[in-house]
Amino acid sequence: MFDAGDHIKVKRRLYAHHGIYVNDCRVIDFSGGRNVLDRRNVLVQERTLKEFEGTRGRAEKVKHPGKFLGCLGFWPGPEWELPPEEVVRRAEALCKVAATKGAYWPSGSNCEHIANWCKCGAHESKQVRYVHAGHLVISFGLLVALGRGPDKWRPALRVVALASAAVTAYMQYEAWTTPRRWRPIIAKAEAVLRESDREANEY
Numbered sequence: 001m002f003d004a005g006d007h008i009k010v011k012r013r014l015y016a017h018h019g020i021y022v023n024d025c026r027v028i029d030f031s032g033g034r035n036v037l038d039r040r041n042v043l044v045q046e047r048t049l050k051e052f053e054g055t056r057g058r059a060e061k062v063k064h065p066g067k068f069l070g071c072l073g074f075w076p077g078p079e080w081e082l083p084p085e086e087v088v089r090r091a092e093a094l095c096k097v098a099a100t101k102g103a104y105w106p107s108g109s110n111c112e113h114i115a116n117w118c119k120c121g122a123h124e125s126k127q128v129r130y131v132h133a134g135h136l137v138i139s140f141g142l143l144v145a146l147g148r149g150p151d152k153w154r155p156a157l158r159v160v161a162l163a164s165a166a167v168t169a170y171m172q173y174e175a176w177t178t179p180r181r182w183r184p185i186i187a188k189a190e191a192v193l194r195e196s197d198r199e200a201n202e203y
Helices: 049-053 084-097 111-120 126-148 151-202
Strands: 007-011 016-023 026-031 043-047
Touching: 007 049, 007 111, 016 049, 016 084, 016 111, 026 049, 026 084, 026 111, 043 049, 043 084, 084 111, 084 151, 111 126, 126 151
Parallel strands: none
Antiparallel strands: 007 016, 016 026, 026 043
C-alpha cells in the first residue's frame, strides 16, 4: 500500500496526524501524548502502522502539489521531494535527536512540520497556516461588528475583540519563536546525517 519514505497521514476529529512510513512495523512520527495539546509527553519515535492509524481512521499518502496558498505561503511541490532513502534517513536522524520531551509544539514543531521536513526539506504545516488564516478572518469580523453593531453589543464585543487580539499576539509570538527553538534540533539531525555519510565514505 505504501512505499518506504512516503509521507502519510490519518484523519482525526479536528486535524490530520502525519508521519513517515518506513514499513508496516515502522512509522516515524510525533507521538506519545494523550492528545494534540499534551506536548510534554510527545516524542519523535517509531510505531507500527496499525498504532499510527489508531481506531478512528485509515492512513493515506500525502501529495505535494506545489500549491500557492496566497498570503499563507507556498506548499512544496513534487520537485521538492527527496529520494525515499534520504527521507527515511532524515526521519531516523530526527528519531535519534528529537526523542526527548519538549521538542513538540503544536504551532511550530508538530507532526506535519517534521514529516514535511523529512520529505521535502520544508519545515511547514498547512494546518497551522489555515488556523492562522481562520483566526484572522474571525478577528476582522469582530472589528467590523464592533464598528457597525448595535451600541448594546459593544461592551461585550470589546471584551471578545481584546481576547482575540491577545490570541493573535500569542500566535504570532509562537510563529516567530518556535522555529528558532526547533532549529537546533534540525541542526543536530543534519549533523547525524553528515556523520553517517562520513562513516559510509570511510568504508
